[in-house]
Amino acid sequence: MATYLVTGVAGFIGAAVASALQQQGHRVIGVDNLTTGHRDNIPAGVIFYEADCQDAALYERILSQKSYDAIFHIAGQSSGEVSFDDPAYDLRTNAESTLHLLKFARRTGCRRMIYASTMSVYGVQPDVPVSESAPAVPLSFYGVGKLASEHYMRLHEQFDIRSTALRLFNVYGHGQNMENLRQGMVSIFMAMMLRDGHIHVKGSPERYRDFVHISDVVRAFLLCLERPESYGRIINIAGSGRVTVGDVVEALRALHPVPVTVEYSGCTAGDMHGIHADITLAGKALGYTPQVSFAEGLKDMYRRTAPAYGKVAV
Ligand SMILES: NC(=O)c1ccc[n+]([C@@H]2O[C@H](COP(=O)([O-])OP(=O)(O)OC[C@H]3O[C@@H](n4cnc5c(N)ncnc54)[C@H](O)[C@@H]3O)[C@@H](O)[C@H]2O)c1
Structure with a gap:
């Protein structure tokens, strides 16, 4: 049994990932500030901390749990529109949270982080389907913050933290x-x-x-645990x-x-x-195809x- 930290555990994607990890017999510690998430979404059995990921005090509280095999960083303000209302809030809640989690990973010896990034990092693309090698020129503050998080993870490779950023396209489904x-x-x-x-x-x-069903997204997150080919990668996750x-x-x-x-x-x-995605890399690195x-x-x-x-x- 492994122990995983899942941020955004009261949200649509975080709750579904936490539930799938538990079904595989793992222990899940979850964090959420309940801004857009709901307590009722948190799967039974998750050890839950209500907190902001950008709040340094959180990390003293979750230290009391045993070490983490991986961090699934899924919490985030997820609206481009909202990011225009208050760009500084978007920066703190998204990019600053990623920095704190990476620091926590270093401090606790956690070597693996899997991140919910977004197609919004791409901006206008002359060529579609878009692949991960296309220049990222976000059009929203939200996209800028997500791109910054990807770079923070890249910088932490030097501290032996193996990260994977999944650039999720439009996720939908029950929940x-x-x-x-x-x-x-x-x-x-x-x-x-x-x-x-x-x-x-x-x-x-x-x-x-490019619409991707929640069950395909959950599978992609879990495949990251099994596939070292995904270490240090940014990978599009989309539908058909x-x-x-x-x-x-x-x-x-x-x-x-x-x-x-x-x-x-x-x-x-x-x-x-x-925008729609080229998912060739997801196939090669994760063995992912949408179902x-x-x-x-x-x-x-x-x-x-x-x-x-x-x-x-x-
Ligand atoms: N849904 C999509 O189509 C989509 C596409 C691309 C990327 N993403 C990313 O996936 C992640 C999850 O999205 P979702 O659709 O489940 O949204 P959601 O709003 O349902 O879930 C996000 C959760 O994070 C929590 N949260 C937000 N900021 C937090 C913070 N600073 N500290 C602690 N908890 C915080 C919210 O309360 C919520 O429960 C987000 O990071 C989002 O940017 C989503």
Whole structure:
């Protein structure tokens, strides 16, 4: 049995990773400040600390646990839009947290860190699908902070901390925060549809993304533990390619038994027009290929989410 530290354990991705680690028989210590996460999401059996990862005092508290085999650093402010409201907050909560965790890893002799980075580091890319070797020119403060975290991890290679940054594309699935209307394209549109029967899209239907199901993301995180080929790497984790925003909206409407109106207006600061991923490296370094198609994943999410809104499930 190994012991893992999982930050962001009350959030969508952190809770799913923690749960999968426990299912493999491991011990999980979790940290979360509950800003966007919920206590109810934390899997039973996780030893939980409510704290900010950027707060140095946290690390004295979690020292009392035995040493960590790896740190999964998943906590973070995850909205490009929010990062424009308060860039300094974004810097502290995301990049500064990474620095503290790396310092903690050095201090405790933890040699492995796996990080939830993002496609937002890429910015506008002339060539898609985008591979990890493309220049990273983020368009949001959020992307800048995530890129800084990747570089902080690279610098810690000299202290023998083997890190892997997973550049996650658009993650979706059951368990996504349906209350947060500022992060998560699928969850935002689904929440609007289920609550109001109306989807307001900020931006054009021609924009496109690469949607990856939560179960594929969890598998990618766990594969990092098994595969030394992933040490010191930055790796795209995405789904099965390009899907337009208009396609997402129409797929949601097709699942819903009642009429849904749609409005396309406005825009979001720092939004990218279109991006999808080259996942060749994920295949080579992790043996990763996505298993869940967007159509299947969306149907599953709708089926498990709609009943809470009193809607008919497909
Ligand atoms: N969901 C996506 O599509 C996506 C895509 C790319 C990258 N990511 C990254 O994955 C990570 C998890 O995203 P998610 O979708 O699960 O979001 P989420 O909001 O559901 O989870 C983030 C969790 O981190 C906690 N948190 C935030 N800042 C913290 C801090 N400073 N200290 C302690 N806890 C803190 C929140 O309370 C929340 O529980 C984020 O770092 C995000 O940037 C997500």
